[in-house]
Amino acid sequence: MGVKQALKSLDAFPRAEEHLLQKTQSGAIVSLLGLAIMATLFLHELRYYLTTYTVHQMSVDLKRGETLPIHINMTFPSLPCDVLSVDAIDMSGKHEVDLDTNIWKLRLDSHGHIVGTEYLSDLVEKEHSAHKHDDKEHHEDSDHTLHTLGFDQDAEKMIKKVKEALANGEGCRVYGVLDVQRVAGNFHISVHGLNIYVAQMIFGGSKHVNVSHVIHDLSFGPKYPGIHNPLDGTTRILRDTSGTFKYYIKIMAEFDRSWPAVYFLYDLSPITVTIKEERHSFLHFITRLCAVLGGTFALTGMLDRWMYRLLELVTKPRPRSVR
Numbered sequence: 232m233g234v235k236q237a238l239k240s241l242d243a244f245p246r247a248e249e250h251l252l253q254k255t256q257s258g259a260i261v262s263l264l265g266l267a268i269m270a271t272l273f274l275h276e277l278r279y280y281l282t283t284y285t286v287h288q289m290s291v292d293l294k295r296g297e298t299l300p301i302h303i304n305m306t307f308p309s310l311p312c313d314v315l316s317v318d319a320i321d322m323s324g325k326h327e328v329d330l331d332t333n334i335w336k337l338r339l340d341s342h343g344h345i346v347g348t349e350y351l352s353d354l355v356e357k358e359h360s361a362h363k364h365d366d367k368e369h370h371e372d373s374d375h376t377l378h379t380l381g382f383d384q385d386a387e388k389m390i391k392k393v394k395e396a397l398a399n400g401e402g403c404r405v406y407g408v409l410d411v412q413r414v415a416g417n418f419h420i421s422v423h424g425l426n427i428y429v430a431q432m433i434f435g436g437s438k439h440v441n442v443s444h445v446i447h448d449l450s451f452g453p454k455y456p457g458i459h460n461p462l463d464g465t466t467r468i469l470r471d472t473s474g475t476f477k478y479y480i481k482i483m484a485e486f487d488r489s490w491p492a493v494y495f496l497y498d499l500s501p502i503t504v505t506i507k508e509e510r511h512s513f514l515h516f517i518t519r520l521c522a523v524l525g526g527t528f529a530l531t532g533m534l535d536r537w538m539y540r541l542l543e544l545v546t547k548p549r550p551r552s553v554r
Contacts, residue, residue: 257538265531272523280516283508292413292503299413299499303334304406304448305420308343308468309441311396312336312403313389314433316424319409321416334407341400386429393433406447413499420444421492430490440491442476443468451480451497455506 307315317334319325338346409418422430422440434440446465450458467476473491480497 255539255542257542258535261531261535261538265527268527268531269524272527273520276516276520276523279519280511280513283510286507286509288505288507290503290505292499292501297413298410299451300453301409301411301418302407302448302450302454303409303420304404304446305493306339306343306402306404306445306447307420307442308339308402308445309400309443310403310422311393311401312338312405313393313396314422314425314430315403315405315420316422317405317409317418317420318423319411319416319418321412321414323412323414323416325412334405334409337404337406339402339404341402343402345404346401386426390429390432397433415498417494417496419492419494422490423492437490438473440473441469442474442491442493444476444493449495 303317315336340346405420411418421442422434425433444467446462448460449462450460462478475491475494477494477496480495
C-alpha cells in the first residue's frame with residue numbers, strides 16, 4: 232500500500248459517487264431550515280463573544296494614606312449659591328468648613344435655568360484654615376473676620392444680595408469632586424459656612440432655611456461604566472417648612488446641628504471590590520461555535536432521514552394480492 236492509499240484510508244469523510252446521490256424536495260427544505268438555524272446561532276454566538284461582562288473581585292483593603300473621591304451633583308432650588316457651603320468631618324477629628332476644592336456652583340433662576348457659573352479654586356488652606364476647628368471656634372473666628380472687614384459694609388452688602396436672590400427664587404446646583412480621607416465621617420451641604428449673625432439676618436431663624444434638594448449623582452470612588460448609585464434621582468422638596476436630611480450610607484454615630492442641612496454620613500469597609508470588564512476568550516468562542524453548528528448539522532441530517540423514510544413509506548405503492 233502506497234503512501235497515498237494509506238492517507239486515503241484515514242479519510243473520515245468518504246464521498247459517494249455523484250450518480251449514487253439522490254436529492255429530494257424534503258432534503259432541500261430541511262437544508263434551508265438548517266442554514267437559517269445555523270446563521271441565527273452564529274450571530275448569537277458572535278454577539279456573545281463581543282459583549283463584555285463585569286467581574287467583581289473582593290480583597291482586603293491595604294491602601295493607606297490615599298484619599299477617597301466623592302462625586303457630587305445636587306440642586307438646591309430654594310437656596311442661592313452665596314449661602315451654600317460644603318463641610319466635611321471625619322472620625323480622625325479633621326473638620327473642614329466651606330470646602331471649595333474642585334467644586335463648581337451654578338446659579339439657577341426660579342425656572343431652573345442657569346444664570347451664572349462660579350468655579351471655586353483650591354483655597355481651603357489659604358482662606359479657611361481658621362475654620363478647621365470645632366464649631367465654637369469657627370463662629371468666633373468668623374465674628375472676628377467680619378469685624379475686621381467691617382460688618383456694616385461687606386456683610387450688609389452680602390445680606391442684601393442674598394435677600395434679593397431669595398426674593399427672585401434663585402437656586403443653586405453644586406457639583407464636583409470632594410476628596411476625603413479613607414476613614415468614616417460625613418460631609419454636608421448647608422449654610423454653616425455663614426457667620427451665625429449674618430445667617431440670622433438673612434433667614435430670620437433656622438426654621439426659614441429650606442434645604443429642598445435633588446440628588447442627580449452621588450458616588451464614592453472612581454467612576455466606571457454601568458455604575459448604579461442608590462441615591463441617584465432622589466428628590467426631597469419641602470413646602471412651607473424646614474428640616475434636616477440625613478442619608479446614612481452605613482450606620483454610624485448620630486451628629487446634629489441646629490441649622491438645617493443635608494448630611495451624608497458614611498463608613499468605609501475594610502474590603503476592596505475590584506471591578507473589571509472582561510471578554511470571553513476566542514478559543515471559547517470557537518468551541519461554542521463548533522458545538523452549535525455541528526449539533527445543528529447532525530440534527531438536520533437526522534431530520535432529513537426521518538422525513539425521507541416517512542415520505543417513502545407514505546408514497547410507496549402497496550403490493551396487490553393475486554387471487
